[in-house]
Amino acid sequence: MNAPHALGRHLALAGFMGSGKTTLGREAAKRLGRRFVDLDREVESRAGASVAELFEGRGEAGFRALEEEVANDVLREAEPLVVALGGGAVLSVRTRATLRARAFTVVLDVAPATAWERVGGSGRPLARDADAFHALHRERRPVYDDVGDATTTDVDGIVLAAAGVHVEVGSLDVLGELVPGAGPVALVADAHVSGIHGIRAQLALGSRDMEGHEVPAGEAAKVPVVLERLWTSFRIGRDGTLVALGGGSTTDVAGFAAATHMRGIPWVAVPTTLVGQVDAGIGGKTAIDLPQAKNAVGAFHWPVRVVCDPAVLTTLPDAERRNGLAEVVKTGLLAGEPLWELPEPEQVRRCAAYKAAICLDDPHDRGRRLQLNLGHTFAHALEAAAGYALPHGHAVALGLLAALRLSGLEAEVATVRQVLAPEPARVDADAAWAALARDKKAVAGAPRLVLLEAVGKPRWGVEVPEDDVRRALHELIA
Numbered sequence: 001m002n003a004p005h006a007l008g009r010h011l012a013l014a015g016f017m018g019s020g021k022t023t024l025g026r027e028a029a030k031r032l033g034r035r036f037v038d039l040d041r042e043v044e045s046r047a048g049a050s051v052a053e054l055f056e057g058r059g060e061a062g063f064r065a066l067e068e069e070v071a072n073d074v075l076r077e078a079e080p081l082v083v084a085l086g087g088g089a090v091l092s093v094r095t096r097a098t099l100r101a102r103a104f105t106v107v108l109d110v111a112p113a114t115a116w117e118r119v120g121g122s123g124r125p126l127a128r129d130a131d132a133f134h135a136l137h138r139e140r141r142p143v144y145d146d147v148g149d150a151t152t153t154d155v156d157g158i159v160l161a162a163a164g165v166h167v168e169v170g171s172l173d174v175l176g177e178l179v180p181g182a183g184p185v186a187l188v189a190d191a192h193v194s195g196i197h198g199i200r201a202q203l204a205l206g207s208r209d210m211e212g213h214e215v216p217a218g219e220a221a222k223v224p225v226v227l228e229r230l231w232t233s234f235r236i237g238r239d240g241t242l243v244a245l246g247g248g249s250t251t252d253v254a255g256f257a258a259a260t261h262m263r264g265i266p267w268v269a270v271p272t273t274l275v276g277q278v279d280a281g282i283g284g285k286t287a288i289d290l291p292q293a294k295n296a297v298g299a300f301h302w303p304v305r306v307v308c309d310p311a312v313l314t315t316l317p318d319a320e321r322r323n324g325l326a327e328v329v330k331t332g333l334l335a336g337e338p339l340w341e342l343p344e345p346e347q348v349r350r351c352a353a354y355k356a357a358i359c360l361d362d363p364h365d366r367g368r369r370l371q372l373n374l375g376h377t378f379a380h381a382l383e384a385a386a387g388y389a390l391p392h393g394h395a396v397a398l399g400l401l402a403a404l405r406l407s408g409l410e411a412e413v414a415t416v417r418q419v420l421a422p423e424p425a426r427v428d429a430d431a432a433w434a435a436l437a438r439d440k441k442a443v444a445g446a447p448r449l450v451l452l453e454a455v456g457k458p459r460w461g462v463e464v465p466e467d468d469v470r471r472a473l474h475e476l477i478a
């Protein structure tokens, strides 16, 4: 089996001339916080001559030999890179073997006419004659099909593929094709969701040897006894794959079951809530709750695939959709784009891509990923003070107001009011403050928060005077 994602591996971009490998590769590298290597430029700088000069001087075979050397050197580097391969670099059998061993390869698809418009007559050695160019495109196609772990056309698509995330309307019905491998499958489904979408999932997995497990609907699934029931009833072994169907609660407990059953088996998340598709299903954090705290016990266990079918969200109750919309607004503020204005399937794709890039860069929550907590310090304090009777989305909407106000972004405060319209919370102010202080006690001194320098410019670990934080919290309470 090829690599399911680019976590800890190079992300290689392949594709024909004019498919955008360099432009999109540079952008993807920026999002993933990785160094970008453009193979053609690397060859040129090592040889001290341009690609055209090298073709001229050494012939295509000579150039290919040099290109193969450089490609294999680059792909041997330990630090995971984003590498834009030259259009013909994948012709080398040796390079293809190295890619399989050390990289996750995304092919950028481009129609030959578009490619010709971009690079035809540009002086590139293989883009001088239109007929020859089109013939070459036909000839190369099977090579790209062979080398590619995924195919896409844009930078969100690259990042999603790199994280193993598949966003497509109708994808639940082709789930069987999207679960990697051919071994047995254990389907773990939210009991309520199972009644609505379970049959489709089972039909789509029909060709696989399958066992089914149900967990209680929603948060009630995230308890030790449910986990224990899963452990003791699983029949699949290490060759099997767990498939989790449900919201964030289901993917959290099922993902943790996958992380621990036989010391870890692969799993596929199929999030069925907006929260799940834009947030909980992505990034490999799994957990259950204990009486003392939410998400008290868990593991980092990256799913081999995340299948987001925005069509399943049509059955979602309004209250659950509002929870998701709060995370969409949070992501839009972090990304600097009004993502909440997009149609829902696009919201899912864009938000999932934003989170996927950050989590790939910081899978163990040591730095950049902290930004995803925008508004959440306040939200958690309000939820705790309400004994978790306050919906998470409502608490996040209020938390965003506080974070934006402390960031001095009054226009965005108005936007959040307009889009999410959160009522002040009916909780005890002292209890909320105590919960916030408890949450922050791990770090000595003034509370540290995620704020925005501007929309699209998050800063984390910002020290804010205690009085300001307390005042901002109180403003959220009725």
Ligand SMILES: NC(=O)c1ccc[n+]([C@@H]2O[C@H](COP(=O)([O-])OP(=O)(O)OC[C@H]3O[C@@H](n4cnc5c(N)ncnc54)[C@H](O)[C@@H]3O)[C@@H](O)[C@H]2O)c1
Residues within 6 Å of the ligand: 190, 192, 193, 196, 217, 218, 219, 222, 246, 247, 248, 249, 250, 252, 272, 273, 274, 275, 276, 279, 280, 281, 282, 283, 284, 285, 286, 287, 295, 312, 313, 314, 315, 316, 317, 320, 323
């Ligand atoms: N691991 C992470 O990174 C992460 C991130 C965010 C949230 N979470 C966790 O996710 C959990 C919340 O998940 P959630 O908001 O997705 O809700 P949920 O899983 O608790 O589900 C909420 C309700 O919606 C129902 N439901 C789910 N999909 C449906 C559908 N398509 N149609 C009709 N009903 C449907 C469920 O049966 C349930 O009753 C929390 O426990 C939170 O801690 C985890």
Ligand SMILES: [Zn+2]
Residues within 6 Å of the ligand: 327, 376, 392, 396
């Ligand atoms: Zn949240």
